Amino acid sequence: MRAMQSDPEAPTQLSVSIVLFNSSLALLRSTLQSLQRASWVAQAASCVDLVTVYVVDNSIEQSRRKAAKSIVEDWPCDDIFRICYRGLAENRGFGAGHNSVMGDLQSDFHLVLNPDVELSEDSLRVGISTLREDSGVALVSPRVSGENGRQEFLCKRYPSILVLLLRAFAPRFIRRIFYRRLGRYEMRDSCSGSREAEIMLASGCFMLVRTQALLKAGGFNDDYFLYFEDFDLSLRLGGYGRLVFNPAMQIVHHGGYAASKGILHMKYFLRSGFMFFNQHGWRWI
Secondary structure, eight states: OOOOOOOOTTEEEEEEEEEEESSSSSHHHHHHHHHHHHHHHHHHTTTTEEEEEEEEEOOOOHHHHHHHHHHTOOOOOSSSSSEEEEEEEEOHHHHHHTTGGGGGGSSSSOOOOOOOEEEEEHHHHHHHHHHOOTTTTEEEEEEOOTSSOOOSSSOOOOOHHHHHHHHOOOOOHHHHHHHHHHHHHTTTTSSSSSSEESSSSTTTEEEEEEEEHHHHHSSSSSTTTSHHHHHHHHHTTTTEEEEEEEEEEEEEEOOOGGGGGGHHHHHHHHHHHHHHHHHHHOOOO
């Protein structure tokens, strides 16, 4: 897998991968609309010349696949914004879905994007500018707001078993007792203001990366079916450059936490967490 070689006269390209699994089609449309608007703004600012979007479908139901494919194929593309649909034969997980496009990447920058994210109009301009202006940056992570407008702290420090258990299972009054510990894990001390901050772990809902760094890191680890694959990739990307939180790059995230998604998701969470700590080191408290 090779990224496009650096050429000052070549057009600047951004690739985007979006993985679906029984995803809301209404949210997908909103994501694509906001992505296209952000692409126009970035192009107008001479930050990017071509945006290629890969919508990868892990859904099982044929009706969902057909509906998602129809949205993509009917999308009003233009000279700078292209989009294509790929239905995978089997669902091998979040990371594997994104990895399925890695062999085709000829871009300067790549965006791993959830289908439940809305980008602010200048988000790509801000993020790509950060990567272009500092070759030492491998990844840029945005300021994330929930549907209620409140900031979500998705950048993290290295987790401990205690912190993960508190977040997943502890009632609210117990979490309040450990507020400072949980806040430190969520980097509230560094990611609450208007300044950029270096981070250790980025969220997979929006990872704007230098393509060469992504390919050198090997992309996602397919062994993670769901959860912790973004943490694992973040640690490996750290070997190829700094990971930066830029609060001027802003998105709205409509997703939720693993603990609120049922027993199956908790099973994936625990399995992937065990794998992550086995690979990168256990921290208990």
